[in-house]
Amino acid sequence: MATGEPKIISSASAPTPEEREGISRRRWLTAAWLGFAAAVGAGATASMRFLFPNVLFEPPTLFKAGPSSDYAPGVDERWKERFGVWIVRDTTEIYGLVAVCVHLGCTPNWLPAQNKFKCPCHGSGYYVSGVNFEGPAPRALERAAVSISPDDGQLVVDKGQRFLYEQGQWTDPKAFVKVG
């Protein structure tokens, strides 16, 4: 094209976007991009949600542990494998210790000969009460809520409710069951 005066398109002959029928190209593209972004976002959200199943095939956190008379004095390991809880009976009460080391989350072992819980990962040691006394554990084992079921008198353990020694919660009435 030859250089010279810029060609001026008469505004009278060319329709402005408002004069054209329908929406302008700019608005259409904005809407299209927003729609595209929304579709991608919905796809990403759906993909993330896919990773979180609706049903969890894991042991429940609340379970019935049989009549309290089943438990002899000392540490009972019958629920450790399945529910990750020790039922401990001392002279006056029954309580449930959560079998997760408070250091880094391994499962400690109960060593009857040495009368202590000992974590195989980094050597944290706990008394029968759950109070830590050796190794890197920064606090005591957590206790789960225990109660007597009003229906059938069984011991009910609820891992969903935890009681922490360092916060003085072990005296909470839900943290233990009185026995004779």
Added chain:
Amino acid sequence: MKDKLQQLQKAVVESQVWKSLFRVGIPNTNRKRVLAVLGNVVLHLHPVKTRKSGVKMRYTWCAGGVTFFLFLVLTFTGLLLMFYYRPTVEYAFVDALDLREQVPFGIMREIHRWGAHAMVIAVWIHMFRVFMTGSYKPPREFNWVVGVILLVLTLLLSFTGYLLPWDQLAIWAIPVGSNMAGATPLIGTQGPGTALLKIGDIALVTSTDDARFGLLGGRFVGAGALLRFYVLHCVGIPLVAAFLMAVHFWRIRKDGGISGPV
């Protein structure tokens, strides 16, 4: 006889298949050499020209090359292992044992394992070399960042592979390691700021919907975690790593080849 061989050679060299594979011909000029590199999907990631110092072992230690070689070894041996290994609680451990005892070349699993250790070490050596030669400086700072991401991916590959034998080491190491995901800000149950995400009394982030759960597919390390780690180890992370490696190699070229001695 000689004529016939020459005819055969001519027929092969001038065939469409040959010309599709070797488009430039014999690379006997600089221009042809450059074209040969540019026209090859693998070689085009590589610098067209390499400085003399760039191939000096004393300068580069070939640590990045060793890392890439180990990645290829691990990809190949890993692929072979996948023909036997089943990522379920029932079979994982015995399959790992069988890979050693019941399969020809039982050393294959050991190559994969030791290669993985070697790759982690090689990555660190590569990083050390790049740091000591100042090769992270502009214009190569972007490639340093890509490299750091690749380092993290290498460690994640190593971590996810650690669970797969489903032995005592795995059982104890992975709960400890994956608990870190629970401390992710905002999306981990024990992470900073998570306690603020509440509607009334109901916490939005719980142990069944936080980052750790997404990683393990459960509240603790079990069948779901084994399968998720397997998929991440064999498909997810290697794909991302391979893509970033391509970017990493291509950036070397774009930033002017391997840095020279100062």
